[in-house]
Amino acid sequence: MDANASIPVFPGGYLIGGVLLMNLLAAHATRLKLKWRKSGILLAHAGLILLLLGVLLTDLLSTEGTMRLNVGETRNYSEDFRAVELAITAAATNDSPLVSIPESLVAEQAEISNPGLPVKLRVRSYWPNCELRKPPRARAQSRGAVPGPFAQDLVLPEITRGEFAGVAVKPLAPVTATDLRNEPAAVVEVISRKGSLGAWLVSTAYGAGQSFDLDGVVYELALRYQRHYQxxxxxxxxxxxxKYPGTEIARDFRSRVKIQRQDTGEVRESEVYMNAPLRYAGFTFFQYQMAADEKARAASSTLQVVKNPSWVTPYISCALVAAGLLLQFLLHLVGFLVKRRPA
Known part of the structure; x- marks a missing residue:
């Protein structure tokens, strides 16, 4: 057997869903006539078509992320661990990005300019998944490659500024499992009108970004998981x-949260727990995880935040299918009883 042989790609959701939708529409156009006796079938098929369209809208329009909070902490955004962005923020903007650059542009390793940016960014290197390691001091003085046993799997990029100068990068294969995360990193050079300000290494493995000063304003450069602001x-x-005594099985995961909205002045408190999500302003909050900090002093809660404009379509489509099947059954039952009635 050829070691380089690959398994062909199986049909995906778009192909299968598209074929099903075309089949239903073709059946209505060619075989099913607009008759009262077929109204139940037509209604059931309409529910199936709505269900397929709802799945498509969910895939195109929905956003999903997580919001991790310590007790007493406040946030107005969720993070999508399947997408990455390169963000530049200023101290006066309270962590709101001046410009957010998607991962697709960062991966091109090109020069990035934007009217909202006071500088240009040149991506020198990018790793979709990697580990950051500190090599011995003697090896950290070299640039380009790590000699000796580190040469095969470690790279020492040219980092001139920031706390990661001299850090080695071990590239890793990207992961696709739902319980694993990629930890990308990039070396980004900041270029002002006067010239280069230096090259920084940024990574999602560390929450804090890398700061630089330009004309008396402190900016922060960070590679982070994509944020969805509320x-x-x-x-x-x-x-x-x-938990249940003597086991690791969850008995009650519950978060008491306070929601504040500045534009309306609304303040409300609510609880989020297992199988009881909180719906607010088009967002749905699910209880996802519970944990404690490293010293086990403060508990933390992770909420899954979903915004799906078409969340109601499955309920409507199922109701249409059920109503269509019931109507078709009643039509056949009434017709059967009429035929059995003696003349």
Missing amino acids: PFSVTLLHATHT
């Missing part, structure tokens, strides 16, 4: 994490 803030008031 028009309100969420504060974790209390986290309940109980």
Whole structure:
């Protein structure tokens, strides 16, 4: 057997869903006539078509992320761990990005300019998944490659500024499992009108970004997981994490949160727990995980945040299918009873 042989790609959701949709539409156009006796079938098929369209809209329009909060912490954004962005923020903007650059542009390793940026960014290197390691001091003085046993799997990029100068990068294969995360990193050179300000290494493995000063303003450059901002803030008031005695099975995961909206002045408190999500302003908050900090002093809660404009379509489509099947059954039943009635 050829070691380089690959398994062909199986049909995906778009292909299968498109074929099903075309089949239903073709059946309506060629075989099913607009008759009262077929109204139940037509209604059931309409529900199936709506279900397929709802799945398509969900894939195109929905956003999903997580919001991790310590007790007392407030946030107004969720993070999507399947997407990465390169963000530049200023101290006066309260962590709101001046410009957010998607991963697709960063991966091109080209020069990036934007009217909202006071500088240009030149991506020298990019790794979709990697580990950061500190080589011995003697080896950290070299640039381009790490000699000796490190040469095969470690790279020492040219980093001139920031706290990661001299750090080695070990490239890793990207992961696709849902319980694993990629930790990308990039070496980004900042170029002002006066010339290069230096090259920084940024990585999602470390929460803090790399700062630089330009004309008296401090900016922060960070490679982070893509953020979805909400028009309100969420504060974790209390986290309940109980398990069944003698087991690791969750008994009660519960988060008491406070939602504040500055534009309307609304303040409300609510609880989010297993199988009881919170719906607010088009967003749905699910209880996802519970944890404690490294010293086990403060509990933290992770909420899964989903925004799906077409979330109601499955309920409507299922109701249409059920109503169509019931109507078709009643039509056949009535017709059968009429035929059995003696003349």
